[in-house]
Amino acid sequence: RGKRAFIAGVADDNGYGWAIAKSLAAAGAEIIVGTWVPALNIFESSLRRGKFDESRVLPDGSLMEITKVYPMDAVYDGPEDVPEDVKTNKRYSGSSNWTVKELVETVKKDFGSIDILVHSLANGPEVSKPLLETSRNGYLAALSASSYSFISLLQHFLPIMNPGGASISLTYIASERIIPGYGGGMSSAKAALESDTRVLAFEAGRKNKIRVNTISAGPLRSRAAKAIGFIDMMIDYSLANAPLQKELSAEEVGNAAAFLASPLSSAITGAVVYVDNGLNAMGVGV
Ligand code: NAI
DSSP: OOOEEEEEOOSSSSSHHHHHHHHHHHTTOEEEEEEEHHHHHHHHHHHHTTTTTGGGBOTTSOBOOEEEEEEEOTTOSSGGGSOHHHHTSHHHHTSOSOSHHHHHHHHHHHHSOEEEEEEOOOOOTTTTSOGGGOOHHHHHHHHIIIIIHHHHHHHHHGGGEEEEEEEEEEEOGGGTSOOTTOTTTHHHHHHHHHHHHHHHHHHHHHHHOOEEEEEEEOOOOOHHHHHHSOHHHHHHHHHHHSSSOSOOOHHHHHHHHHHHHSGGGTTOOSOEEEESTTGGGOSSOO
16 A cells, blocks of 8 residues: 655645645655644635645646645644633634644544654744844744644654654754844754754654654745745845755655655664755855
């Protein structure tokens, strides 16, 4: 049977999550996705109305099928963690079972198991503030949504992941080099995510033979990146300075993710894999 992939963090056809879904689908995987609760309605109705049909086209001409879309909010592990104002919020009360624990229980009921887990989500409410001006709450919220969310997903999915499976997250070089503008603790969140990739690779590898890697991706004009506000500058900077002078396509990251999810990478775990036209290797701008 083909492999089954759960991709967390798909809410439109512009981001890395969508591109990874497509590359995995092109390689024959069954695709199920987790969509942030507040974005669920618009994503599902756009999907239904055919708004994404053009971007659903796979290399063989067929359309990517998404078997099921699950509502999720990766900052809540179980129902007991959800504050009253979120519970009663109209956008949340219309959906159910969207905490990580309930999500995984539902996936287990529906499908039994998965082979591939992709974490393609991040959020930092104070991302536009320099780290020096970031509040404790803003910092912790960035870590909760962008780093712990991966630990929580892996922790809960691991028991239903088939041995030999793989998990992948998306990180950014601001974890290890100064990228002014990537604030609010988001640089810290990516540093945590990369360190956790190594520790979780050990733990999940020993316990369940699951590989854990992260892709350090170059700049892409996604919805999340546009919200940060400096994405065009980062794309221009990369074009001017990277060894490969071309705009990075989401598909290139998708294809790297498909490799990291496949047996072709069966000895790669605990790695930060750069998919950035080589920009990370530069020491100075040119
Ligand atoms: P995106 O907007 O397509 O994806 C981010 C997703 O996270 C959205 O679908 C959003 O609804 C979801 N999300 C936010 N908070 C959530 C929560 N609490 N629970 C569940 N879902 C939540 O944007 P993009 O850029 O494709 O982001 C995907 C990953 O790629 C992120 O980890 C990001 O940091 C990373 N990345 C992006 C780069 C870029 O230039 N766009 C560069 C390097 C890494």
